[in-house]
Amino acid sequence: MxxxxxxxxxxxxxxxxxxxxxxxxxxxxxxxxxxxxxxxxxxxxxxxxxxxxxxxxxxxxxxxxxxxxxxxxxxxxxxxxxxxxxxxxxxxxxxxxxxxxxxxxxxxxxxxxxxxxxxxxxxxxxxxxxxxxxxxxxxxxxxxxxxxxxxxxxxxxxxxxxxxxxxxxxxxxxxxxxxxxxxxxxxxxxxxxxxxxxxxxxxxxxxxxxxxxxxxxxxxxxLPSDAHPTAEPTGLKLLPGRHSIELPRLESARLLMLWSGPPAHDQAWVMGADLATSLLGEGRRSRLVARLREELRIAESVDMDLSVLEQGCLMTLEISCEPEDLEQVEATVHEQLEQAAPFSAAELMRGRQLVGNGLRYALESVGQVAAQAASQTLWDRPQELLQPLQHLQTWSEDRLSTELVPLLRPDWACRLIATPAGRR
The missing domain is CATH 3.30.830.10 (Metalloenzyme, LuxS/M16 peptidase-like)
Incomplete structure (x- = not known):
């Protein structure tokens, strides 16, 4: 509903x-x-x-x-x-x-x-x-x-x-x-x-x-206080490139793509990335699912996820298909990411609903509430649990098209082609 x-x-x-x-x-x-x-x-x-x-x-x-x-x-x-x-x-x-x-x-x-x-x-x-x-x-x-x-x-x-x-x-x-x-x-x-x-x-x-x-x-x-904090690893820098791997018992071929973004502390960016990945790869009406699975019928599954991490967020795209469809799948993904029209107002409304509902539903159990409150407090982001919704509203069609979608350029991604051993 x-x-x-x-x-x-x-x-x-x-x-x-x-x-x-x-x-x-x-x-x-x-x-x-x-x-x-x-x-x-x-x-x-x-x-x-x-x-x-x-x-x-x-x-x-x-x-x-x-x-x-x-x-x-x-x-x-x-x-x-x-x-x-x-x-x-x-x-x-x-x-x-x-x-x-x-x-x-x-x-x-x-x-x-x-x-x-x-x-x-x-x-x-x-x-x-x-x-x-x-x-x-x-x-x-x-x-x-x-x-x-x-x-x-x-x-x-x-x-x-x-x-x-x-x-x-x-x-x-x-x-x-x-x-x-x-x-x-x-x-x-x-x-x-x-x-x-x-x-x-x-x-x-x-x-x-x-x-x-x-x-x-x-x-x-x-507990002892940490007067001299231990040095942490430096920020994440993704290495772009295209790789391939063959694996026995892999049931279908895979196209995987990985992009990096700012660390979790940039909550405005996180909400924009969550919105963009939902618009592109969550549900039958998302851009990539609709094109690859519903229209062309060359993909078995399309999943796009955002991992919110403290050293740098990661966005992953994983598409399962038959080995003979890999080339067309990859070409279609490139087309969608490089040449697609800006998101419409209707798409944006749907994406905000998906992301917003995810935040709201997480408040239904004590376990999820404690986990969210602890995580953001541990990493120096004390805020009300629904505060990110305010960031969500700032992402317009134009802002997504100019500030975030360009970061998902295929040549900026680490790409991996995985095929079942013995099947090409």
Whole structure:
């Protein structure tokens, strides 16, 4: 059902956010959601794979695994049993920029769950035997990843486009680096990254602010401040070019294209890029889907995505087709990106609806609210959750055509042609 113009152009308030900072630099944010049935506790740290130095490839993700193997007070499995006994659940994820650990818990149990979460993440035991056993689990995960042609194609694209940047290497790491790791090296990584100014805690749900005093007297307050921050990798510079690869068991041929843009801090650009990629590659009425799949019927699927990253955003286009249609697919994409008419008012209205709805729907669960609030607070972008909608309205047809679409020139992209082995 289409939304009326008033809904599309009005920034609904969303959950009220309360920001504060501990003396050691830990950032805190609480999102009041009085009607929510659960509370989300989400601890974020600037400890993603891009913070790894030579020899640490895969350390951030491996540490995420090891955290759940116990702390100085909790034996392996005790945290999960305790959280489940309180009626909750937990999970974690490692990305290029950061890692986070979250718990969904009944509001009445949130204080006890917070203490358990902080003990687990801030004081991991990192004992030798669990380290050895969990490394085998991570190595098996890498082996399974290497057995998935679709994942290998995307990783090859990143490797070719970002050869001198951490975004170009697998978050899971390399087998050789993992085999050379030991618990003491992981402790050094943990001490280096899990410091006050690198951490953020977000709480969303009923009476979220009531945990403020608990946080201020928690283990977070004991983290060392980061008086001398570690040097981070320089900004992302994409390497254009055209590459090809053959892979066994790849079900269809692929055309992949990768472009880079400003870092996530440029929220106005991010909203414009989100709008442009939606207009070009999201839904049957988008430019590329309509032309390649609906009209010419030479593509099986068309996907265009924006990855919002702190060192530089990445836009990817992936098209699946029969090998014999690759040449026509590539020519048509070039035509659409280089010679297409400006977006119409109707297209722009549709794109704003898609992007705006994505932001609004993300406010429906405590987990998504906590993740959004924590991520933007961790990276020094404290703002109301629907603030980006104001940027969205500034992107007119003319502005998109003059400022953003020209950045998607095919010769500025890293292009990868992937074909099934033995099929040309």
């Amino acid at each position: 289409e939304l009326c113009h008033a809904v599309l152009t009005t920034s609904l308030p969303g959950p009220v956010l309360d920001h504060w900072t501990l003396p050691n630099g830990v950032r805190c944010v609480a999102a009041e959601m009085p009607e929510a049935p659960l509370t989300c506790l989400d601890l974020w740290c600037r400890a993603g794979s891009f913070t790894e130095v030579a020899g640490e490839e895969g350390m951030a993700h491996f540490l995420e695994h090891m955290v759940f193997k116990g702390s100085d007070r909790l034996e392996a499995g005790a945290f999960d049993r305790a959280i489940e006994a309180l009626g909750g659940s937990s999970n974690a994820a490692t990305g290029f920029d950061d890692v986070h650990f979250h718990v969904l818990i009944p509001p009445t149990q949130s204080q006890q769950a917070l203490e358990l979460l902080l003990d687990l993440v801030l004081h991991p035991a990192l004992e030798h035997e669990p380290f050895r056993l969990e490394r085998e689990v991570v190595l098996e995960e890498i082996a399974q990843y290497a057995d998935q042609p679709d994942e290998l194609v995307l990783q090859q694209l990143l490797k070719q486009g970002c050869p001198d940047h951490p975004y170009g290497r697998p978050i899971l790491g390399e087998r050789s680096s993992l085999l050379a790791m030991d618990p003491e090296a992981m402790r050094r990584f943990h001490r280096r990254r899990y410091r006050g100014q690198n951490c953020c805690i977000a709480i969303s749900g009923p009476k979220a602010r009531e945990l403020k005093a608990t946080i201020e007297s928690s283990a977070l307050a004991d």
